[in-house]
Amino acid sequence: MRVALLAESFLPHMNGVTGSVLQVLKHLQREGHEALVIAARSGDADPERTASLHGAQEALLRSVPLPSYPQVRVVFARAARLTAILREFRPDVVHLASPFVLGWQGLAAADALHVPVVSVYQTDVVAYARRYGLPRATAVAEAHVARLHRRSTLTLAPSSASIGQLEALGVDRVRRWGRGVDGDRFHPDRRSDAWRARTAGADRIIGYVGRLAPEKQVADLKALTGIDDARLVIVGDGPSRPELERLLPDAVFTGHLGGTELAEAVASFDVFVHPGESETFGQTLQEALASGVPVVATGAGGPLDLVRSSVDGWLYRPGDLVDLRARVSDLLGDDAKRRAFGVAAREGVRDRTWEVLCRQLVEHYEDARRLRPIDDALLLRGAIRPDVPAATSSARSWSTYVALGDSITEGLCDASRMPAGNYRGWADRLAQLLAHTTRAPGPFRFANLAVRSRRVRDLVDEQLPRALELRPDLVSILMGANDLVGHTVDVRALAAQVERSVRALRDAGSDVLLVTPFLPHRRAARLLARRFAAYNSELRRIARDTGSILLDLDSQPAIGEPEMWAADKVHLRSRGHRFLAYRAADVLGVPDAEALSGLDAAFHVDDDPAPSGGWLTRDVLPWLWRRVRGRTAGDGILAKHTAYVDLPTGEGRSRVRAT
Known part of the structure; x- marks a missing residue:
């Protein structure tokens, strides 16, 4: 590249x-x-x-x-x-x-x-x-x-x-995308008694590292003057240094340090302080933690993600300098606590290496390369571009989930480790992931109302009323593909029906996960690409206007790869359902969804049974015969979970519960 x-x-x-x-x-x-x-x-x-x-x-x-x-x-x-x-x-x-x-x-x-x-x-x-x-x-x-x-x-x-x-x-x-830390250079072993003696004599050291400029709020450290047997040491340079030297006459100003000199200084601190409230990250905090030094930082901006308050440091109330002084004094006055915080600090950053972060960066580069052609094509049509979901810190505490949709959500062709004639599907897999991460008491309850061949009108007439009766915390909607492959379709009218359904669910208090329909990467599918793009653009607008959660699969091009699709070429195989479930889990904030996805895949050699017969006789001719007779594959098929299924959050078996 x-x-x-x-x-x-x-x-x-x-x-x-x-x-x-x-x-x-x-x-x-x-x-x-x-x-x-x-x-x-x-x-x-x-x-x-x-x-x-x-x-x-x-x-x-x-x-x-x-x-x-x-x-x-x-x-x-x-x-x-x-x-x-x-x-x-x-x-x-x-x-x-x-x-x-x-x-x-x-x-x-x-x-x-x-x-x-x-x-x-x-x-x-x-x-x-x-x-x-x-x-x-x-x-x-x-x-x-x-x-x-x-x-x-x-x-x-x-x-x-x-x-x-x-x-x-x-x-x-x-x-x-965070920042890596050099755990070899910034290490507790760099602590130097000689450096401490030269710099602060026998005093304990309260250290700061960073640019000396107004936005860093270094002047707030005046609140730390006069703490018994402690010396403030400021590492760095910048336009505010002369003023700070007048304001903090008892502090030691080392000027700019780099390389091993900086690492030695940081490891020799007893407490690291960071008063700036406008940090997007806070790399110096991470370097202090890697050096085994507890951190006291303002509870705003980047430090919120770096400092585990009461574990490896303290977050004080932004602007409350009395609280800042109290937190620093707490650590200086308790050697055992300070040592324990220091050990936890080093452990907490052990895996935040630049190698890991840069590998992630290259993956982001690859995503951008896939997205740019899509953006350019949509821009020509005045459509809204696909959105890549931001990482969320944790899943919300949902306890009930209802899935709405067609054959994809029913799980057709996902027969992995299922009895003959039964299917699993992405929504069932997602329900299990949510059940294992929920913080709500009691079992996690799940219903899947999706049925093959269903269209948006079935969402409105059949599935939505039942979903409203169940009063779920979370509802997923993946619907519209069967309408979009029809002879003619009014995309805006179709999207308007979906929007009314989403608003009804939102008004009833449910969170909604809206999933964009997708196509395989096959030449024949290109004929439908314009319709799908226009419809998905409408779904992006609906998600934005209704405050719904969007899983935008236009930003996940891997879903269209041939290995994700079953032998019938129109449904996902087990691998595709796993991919979709974990992408949904990620956007819903399930912790470590990406890592779990890789672990799950490692346990599967795709065990989809090899279909018998050729594609034409096995899949195409039966579909044509149903079309001629005015029938669909979903005629007479009932949803597999019209009532809630209780999924235990620990060990145990699922059980159907009438509602």
Whole structure:
């Protein structure tokens, strides 16, 4: 793969953005990918810089320093110039690292070449503008961030707080992608008694690492002055350093540290403090945790996902400096607790390696490459693009679930480990996943009202009334494919019927999982692609307008691969049903759904029985004969679970319960 990385901030200025880009370059080289870095020109080239690029090409552009912060440089390159650079490199994907000015120009260049764009949200420029007291600039920044990320093929955000911020700005298609930590460099073994003695004498050390700028709120650390036998040590540099040195005359300012010097300093802290409320992630917190140092951080932004309060540190109330002092004093005053928190801190980040994170990043690149052609095709028709679900932290506590739909939801052709004539299906599999993760007391209750060959009118006339009688917490709807393959269809009228059904369920208090119909990747299916795209665009609007949960399978192209489909070429085989169940579980917030999916697949050699007879005589001719007679495969078929089935949340057997 050929990856062009546009870095808003880069060498020689080291910060979180630069560090992430360097780690990505290292991984891309190790995996045999080719990379190009486009960044601001700053100073002369040197051998160390060249080595740090890990074999990547580099295109440096003229830049100007920010007046109040000369280490940060801004590139004002013409989009035409960037287009020429990208055209020559021929990237498969463009990676925008913390995009704002250069990122916007790069986005325009990528659009001109129809190259997918992955934007990595790392800097909360909106909060920075607000912190600097610029109300007009804040509104401009919000509009710019929203516009830029909505145009990106995919946006990666490092924390649940930053995902929520982007979604509040109307940004769609946001995925969680955190940051790795170098667990070898940042390690408890780096702790140095000699460093501690040189820096703070016999005092315990309250440490901070980061840029010294107003948005970091380092001045809040004044609340920690005067704690007995403790010394505040501040590592880092920036425009606020002179003012902070006057404000904190007893603190030790080390200036910028890097490499093993930084690792030694962090591991030598007793407590790490982080007062900034506008962090999208908080890499220095992660490095402190890897060093076995408990963290006290503000309960806002990125720290919410990194610090396990009362396990490996404390989260104090944002802006409550009395609480900050109390939390730090608590850890300094209890050696046993501080040691226990430190051990938990190291264990908590053991698996957050850059290798794992960069493998995830390459998977996001692949998703963007699949999505870009779909986006371009939909844009020509004025349709809404498919949305990639954001990762959610945990499943809601549903206790009752009803599935509505046709043969796909009934489970036709999913005979894996089922008695003859019985089918399982994605919805039944999803119900079991939800049952094992529910926090509600008692059994998990499930009904499947889907029947093969049913259409949207059957959803409205038969399945919806029964679903409303059952009063479920959660309802899934996958319906419309049988209508869309008909001779003629009014897509908008069809979607309007679905919308009325969704609104009725939402008004009754049910959450709704709306699933977009899909087609196999076969030449014949292309004749129906336009209808399906238009219908799915309507479903996206319905989900947005009704507050429903959307599983958008247009953003999961693997569902169309031949190995997902049964021998009849119109239904999913067991592998396809498993794929669909775990994608649904993921969007519903089932913990570790992706990992469980891989584990489940490892236990299955696809055990679908080999069908007898040829496709024409076995599948096509019976279908034609039913059509001639005005019949369907679902005539006389009843839903397999018209009443609730109780699924135990622990060991035990399911039992039918009349309702």
